[in-house]
Amino acid sequence: MNIPTGQWRLDVMIMVLYQMALFFSAQLVFVIFLEYMPKTYCNTEKHCYKLTSKCLSDYDRNEPNICLAPNGSKSDFDECVEDKKYLYFKSAQYDYQQDCTSLTHYSASTNMYLGVLFANLVLGILADKLGRRPIYFASISIGVVSLVLSAAIPSLTAFYIFRFTTGVGVAGAQIVGWSYGSEMISAKRRFQLRTFSNWANARILLTFVAFITREWHTASYLCAAISALIFPILWKLPESPVFLEQKHKIEKANEAREQLADFCGLEYEEKEPAAINNLKKITFMDMWRNKRLRTNFLVLCFMWFYVGMATYITDLNGADMSKNLYVGQFLSGILLTISKIAFGFAEPRFEWLGRRTVFLFSQGVAMIAYVTILISLFTDSKESTWYLIVYLCAYSFQALSTETCYLSVAELIPTDVRVTVAAITNICLRLGTILASLTKPLKFSFEPGLFLINLVVCSIGITVVYFYLEESRNVNLQNVGQDEVSDSGDSQTMIESDKTAGSGESGATEAAETSGTAGTTEIEAESGEGESNSKLG
Structure with missing residues (x-):
């Protein structure tokens, strides 16, 4: 069977690689399962009660048994006991009861978010200096091994230590994995890298893993096994030629491009050294001194800080959006997947559907949903079906706004400092998620306060984005910041020049001069049917 040649081969492989990276990153929301506790419980004496916290022992023994009903039969009582003590998922919180110890203010979620925060401090700098691929490989290796050890060693201390170091892999998947993928994929499919390969797919798969295992040890092992599929894919791919050319490693860049051309079944045309040597090195201070780049x-x-905070406040407190734990988690993933894929199909067809439009629309819908959630909480309508629907919309559209965050980092920041800035923005995201994890006590004391916080930060955020975020659709990644740094006093509009350079990226030989992707470009038609003499350079 002859597989058609073309750039699409590489694009598909990059999408699969990034999807696997996102699945590993979904350990950030696996804490929902790690910290899950049922609403009710029955002790060994069949005394059933409603939990007022995450501690099994936190109940008043003088309170009546909720399964004792006047004129109730023994079979009714036994059936009630079975229902009230049923566990949808046996969590680490159920086993260790860590929230009932001195760790009550240092949850498993906070611990892991700090691990990601710590890794962000070093991985971005290392990836910009040593390369995307080796740091990507090393960080995922640390993360996968740590995930296994966190479940294999029966100790609360080991659990916290290795969940912390699992955050190294999550940080690598998020910042290095995204930068590597965005530099390797063709420009016209860069948006699809965040829509077809998406967080929602990862969440659905993670929820399915939890559903079939029903306990956290086995779920952790299976997650590690699936995440290990990253290694053979990454092993077959070279370093990002965009990174190598920016470092003026011309010979290695040509070798990488030739390897990618061979994989795509295209002929390779070596880029002119002059085109590469003209690229200016841009330091973080160069970027900071330029007004446009600094803004x-x-x-x-x-954006990353407040979107992370609002998304995780919604997500971490949504386990009870439906009576069945899995129904809410599956539906939230499915709705988010549908919305992302819909935008992925629409984006190439509508020029007006830029990064700003997607962000402002999704954020506006999320804010309307927050207002509706507040109304339902104040009117005691939480158990209704429409509450579930509105909560799903709030989460899905709030999470959809993260697409602009990721794409804008790739398209508005120069190559030399792209991963460093991605790491800094991820640190901002982690600070937001850590703050979100600290708001969890409001769930039991004043739940509407959670969504009042979201409304305030989102109102500020949507205003900032409306006035200050630049549109960056179709920019050439290699040209970002080049004109700005050379003419920082009175610069021409960076985005306009980048769009002009990036508009020709769909051609094969044109990429030898302007490609902002890995340099693998296509002559073939959009259908993927390539000509036998297609060239790649």
């Missing part, structure tokens, strides 16, 4: 950087930092 882009600060806007992105704020």
Whole structure:
């Protein structure tokens, strides 16, 4: 069977690789299962009660048994006991009861978010200096091994230590994995890298793993096994030629491009050394001194912080959006997948559907949903079906706004500092998620406060984005910041020049001069049917 040649081969492989990376990153929401506790419980004496916290022992023994009903039969009582003590998932919280110890203010979620935060401090700098691929490989290796050990060693201390180091792999998948993927995939499919390969797919698969295992040890092992599929894919791929050319490693860049051309079944045309040597090195301070680049950087930092905070406040407190734990988690993933794929299909067809439009629309819908959730909480309508629907919309559209965050980092930040800035923005995201994890006590004391917080931060955020975020659709990644740094006093509009350079990326030989992707470009038609003499350079 002859597989058609073309750039699409590499694009598909990059999408699969990134999807696997996102699945590993979904350990960030696996804490929902790790910290899960039922609403009710029955002790060994069949005394059933409603939990007022995550501690099994936290109940008033003088309170009446909730399964004792006037004129109730023994069979009714036994049936009630079975229902009230049923566990949808046996969690680490159920086993260790860590929230009932001195760790009550240092949850498993906070612990892992700090691990990701710590890794972000070093991985971005290392990836910009040593390369995307080796740091990607090393961080995922640490993460997968740590995930296995966190479940294999029966100790609360070991659990916390290795869940912390699992965060190294999550950080690598998120910042290095995204930068590597966005540099390797063709420009016209860069948006699809975040829509077809998406967080929602990872969440659905993670929920399915939890559903079939029903306990956290086995679920952790299976997650590690699936995540290990990253290694053979990454092993077959070379270092990002965009990174190598920016470092003026011309020979290695040509070798990488030739390897990618061979994989795509295209002929290879070596790029002119002059085209590569003309690329200027841009340091973080160069970026900071330029007003436009500095503004882009600060806007992105704020976006990542507040979007992370609002998304995780919604997510971490949504386990009870439906009576069945899995129904809510599956539905939230499915709705988010549908919305992302819909935008993925629409984006190439509508020029007006840029990064700003997607962000402002999704954020606006999420804010309307937060208002509706507040109304339902104040009117005691939480158990209704429409509450589930609105909560799903709140989460899905809030999470959809993260697509602009990721794409804007890739498209508004120069190659030399792209992963470093991605690490900094991820640190902002982690600070937001850590704050989100600290709001969990409001769930039991004043639940509407959670969504009032979201409304306030989202109102500020959507205003900042409306006035200050630049549109970056179709920019050439290699050209980002080049004109700005050379003419920082009175620069031409960076985005306009980048769009002009990036518009020709769909051609094969044109990429030898302007490609902002890995340099694998296509002559074949959009259908993927390549000509036998297609060239790649």
